[in-house]
Amino acid sequence: MSERNTKIVMKRHPAGMVQPEDFEVVRADLPTLSEGEALVRVMYLSLDPYMRPMMDPVRSYVEPLTPGQVMPGGTVGEVVASRDPELPKGTLVAAPLGWQSHGVVTRGAVRVVDPELGPPSAALGALGMTGVTAHYGMLALARPRAGETVVVTAASGAVGSVAGQIAKLQGCRVVGIAGGAQKCRYVMEELGFDACVDYRAADFEQQLAAATPDYVDVLFENVGGPVMDAVLRRIADHARIALCGNISQYNEQAPYGFQGMRQLLMHRVTVHAFVIADHRAYWPAAQADLAQWLREGKLKYREDVSDGLRDAPHAFIRMLTGGNFGKQLVRVS
Amino acid sequence: MSERNTKIVMKRHPAGMVQPEDFEVVRADLPTLSEGEALVRVMYLSLDPYMRPMMDPVRSYVEPLTPGQVMPGGTVGEVVASRDPELPKGTLVAAPLGWQSHGVVTRGAVRVVDPELGPPSAALGALGMTGVTAHYGMLALARPRAGETVVVTAASGAVGSVAGQIAKLQGCRVVGIAGGAQKCRYVMEELGFDACVDYRAADFEQQLAAATPDYVDVLFENVGGPVMDAVLRRIADHARIALCGNISQYNEQAPYGFQGMRQLLMHRVTVHAFVIADHRAYWPAAQADLAQWLREGKLKYREDVSDGLRDAPHAFIRMLTGGNFGKQLVRVS
Numbered sequence: 026m027s028e029r030n031t032k033i034v035m036k037r038h039p040a041g042m043v044q045p046e047d048f049e050v051v052r053a054d055l056p057t058l059s060e061g062e063a064l065v066r067v068m069y070l071s072l073d074p075y076m077r078p079m080m081d082p083v084r085s086y087v088e089p090l091t092p093g094q095v096m097p098g099g100t101v102g103e104v105v106a107s108r109d110p111e112l113p114k115g116t117l118v119a120a121p122l123g124w125q126s127h128g129v130v131t132r133g134a135v136r137v138v139d140p141e142l143g144p145p146s147a148a149l150g151a152l153g154m155t156g157v158t159a160h161y162g163m164l165a166l167a168r169p170r171a172g173e174t175v176v177v178t179a180a181s182g183a184v185g186s187v188a189g190q191i192a193k194l195q196g197c198r199v200v201g202i203a204g205g206a207q208k209c210r211y212v213m214e215e216l217g218f219d220a221c222v223d224y225r226a227a228d229f230e231q232q233l234a235a236a237t238p239d240y241v242d243v244l245f246e247n248v249g250g251p252v253m254d255a256v257l258r259r260i261a262d263h264a265r266i267a268l269c270g271n272i273s274q275y276n277e278q279a280p281y282g283f284q285g286m287r288q289l290l291m292h293r294v295t296v297h298a299f300v301i302a303d304h305r306a307y308w309p310a311a312q313a314d315l316a317q318w319l320r321e322g323k324l325k326y327r328e329d330v331s332d333g334l335r336d337a338p339h340a341f342i343r344m345l346t347g348g349n350f351g352k353q354l355v356r357v358s
Numbered sequence: 359m360s361e362r363n364t365k366i367v368m369k370r371h372p373a374g375m376v377q378p379e380d381f382e383v384v385r386a387d388l389p390t391l392s393e394g395e396a397l398v399r400v401m402y403l404s405l406d407p408y409m410r411p412m413m414d415p416v417r418s419y420v421e422p423l424t425p426g427q428v429m430p431g432g433t434v435g436e437v438v439a440s441r442d443p444e445l446p447k448g449t450l451v452a453a454p455l456g457w458q459s460h461g462v463v464t465r466g467a468v469r470v471v472d473p474e475l476g477p478p479s480a481a482l483g484a485l486g487m488t489g490v491t492a493h494y495g496m497l498a499l500a501r502p503r504a505g506e507t508v509v510v511t512a513a514s515g516a517v518g519s520v521a522g523q524i525a526k527l528q529g530c531r532v533v534g535i536a537g538g539a540q541k542c543r544y545v546m547e548e549l550g551f552d553a554c555v556d557y558r559a560a561d562f563e564q565q566l567a568a569a570t571p572d573y574v575d576v577l578f579e580n581v582g583g584p585v586m587d588a589v590l591r592r593i594a595d596h597a598r599i600a601l602c603g604n605i606s607q608y609n610e611q612a613p614y615g616f617q618g619m620r621q622l623l624m625h626r627v628t629v630h631a632f633v634i635a636d637h638r639a640y641w642p643a644a645q646a647d648l649a650q651w652l653r654e655g656k657l658k659y660r661e662d663v664s665d666g667l668r669d670a671p672h673a674f675i676r677m678l679t680g681g682n683f684g685k686q687l688v689r690v691s
Contacts, residue, residue: 268622270623289601293632298623
């Protein structure tokens with residue numbers, strides 16, 4: 026093999042908004058395999074908001090990255106060399122190989138991807154981490170009942186789009202919040218939400234009030250910041266919040282001060298913050314549901330595919346500022 | 359009877375900090391009883407932080423007060439006239455009669471108080487609303503396990519003091535937060551908390567860090583504001599917060615901006631906001647526990663008794679600024 030491994034490492038901790046200069050491309054020889062290992066050539070890399078807080082040198086749910094480390098991330102790829110007969114060449118696998126073109130895996134550390142369930146990239150989105158995140162947050166934590174009003178922020182995004190469609194399948198009134206008319210149109214017309222409000226609109230709060238006449242029983246929160254506070258001003262008694270993300274604040278050095286503590290208390294709200302990596306046992310059943318909904322045409326998704334690993338920093342920065350439209354992927358090979 | 363009823367009404371909605379001028383004393387004839395009613399002469403009125411947000415004209419869990427309405431509140435008193443044979447004269451009852459010297463009750467709307475369980479005033483505190491609040495928040499919501507670290511804010515207060523003692527009974531390390539050395543000494547020496555940190559101390563955050571070497575698994579929150587944020591900076595993975603009160607903000611026109619959303623998310627915290635009035639079915643079993651702990655000497659409480667109904671506004675304002683020391687009561691007769 027004359028191929029080499031291309032990696033993108035974090036060069037330094039970002040100061041506020043992440044910059045292209047915070048990353049560095051590194052090339053290395055392909056690793057030599059030991060018994061039981063397989064070499065994967067990455068086809069798609071998933072870019073997700075959670076990667077941003079990992080770049081900050083603060084206590085978190087994982088060790089923060091240190092300069093020189095490969096950026097983390099979910100990937101799907103093909104086994105191109107193997108010293109494990111159960112992972113033969115040509116096997117399609119999903120594995121957390123990070124921002125690189127190749128990686129070494131062992132059987133216990135990969136999911137074998139069934140190509141019958143959907144295109145390989147779906148294993149990173151609707152049938153993978155973001156789909157399972159939406160499923161868990163909505164059905165295991167927020168548990169909306171038929172007729173309740175559910176608000177989903179970042180509604181056209183990888184998690185929000187699935188979360189809202191799942192709530193529709195429960196018989197809820199589902200209101201999305203997204204940035205711009207094009208995304209809102211997609212959320213209503215393609216994904217079937219009952220309403221979608223553009224948080225950039227001058228009359229956003231009035232539009233939100235009009236879309237939630239019976240207040241908000243469930244909030245699936247991906248964004249945080251003032252948009253979250255606006256939803257809190259519409260919150261119903263005994264509401265549940267699945268706190269999944271806080272993307273509006275990840276690049277802020279002085280975080281937004283949340284105003285809604287009074288609303289949480291007065292309306293006896295329960296807030297469930299969660300990270301799907303904590304719930305490995307939940308994945309198979311959720312993935313089976315998602316695959317079935319996809320087959321039945323009840324689950325739609327959209328991908329925003331950036332081309333080439335070297336474009337990953339740019340695509341990542343674009344996603345963090347809402348420039349993507351659908352699940353952000355990088356086609357690596 | 360030549361007695362008259364004395365009431366204290368809300369004269370106007372407060373603007374920020376509540377003022378004595380926001381209240382007015384009103385006198386009226388004693389009501390005439392109908393069949394099935396009893397007249398209660400109030401002995402003790404309970405003053406509690408929840409009354410303050412009710413004075414604001416905003417959507418809440420109850421209808422906000424309107425000017426001229428009697429201030430609400432729990433009371434304990436004695437039946438002095440009765441047209442219900444099952445509530446004979448001399449019966450000791452607890453009822454939500456508000457800030458007044460007398461009130462009319464029916465059997466379904468009172469709890470008959472067993473004088474064997476403790477002094478009458480305890481029916482408003484350790485054996486009443488604040489005790490049951492502590493029991494529910496700690497044991498039904500936060501559910502600390504032996505060995506976990508539990509932080510309780512307003513630790514010398516009516517709810518906090520009981521909440522912390524309950525956590526001690528579960529085998530937890532319990533750290534109080536209170537205002538001033540005298541309260542902290544009481545919390546440690548009398549109530550048996552493992553530590554108590556004075557939030558007014560210049561090195562409060564360092565003291566809190568030293569008192570929570572294994573981080574904070576459970577927060578029983580009565581205060582909110584920057585003290586809550588300081589605890590969030592020490593929060594452990596999968597922590598639970600019983601969000602019971604937000605007293606530091608009730609008189610603020612511009613609420614403090616909560617900084618801890620990132621910590622909630624990164625540490626996958628669950629926040630349970632609650633109001634004990636929602637959980638009427640929970641009371642009897644909780645009161646039985648509390649009465650037993652009291653009998654066994656495992657539960658201590660302290661009362662701060664103000665004298666005379668006309669002093670209630672002053673005592674209320676004092677309590678809202680932390681000037682009380684223990685459960686705030688007003689001796690009415």
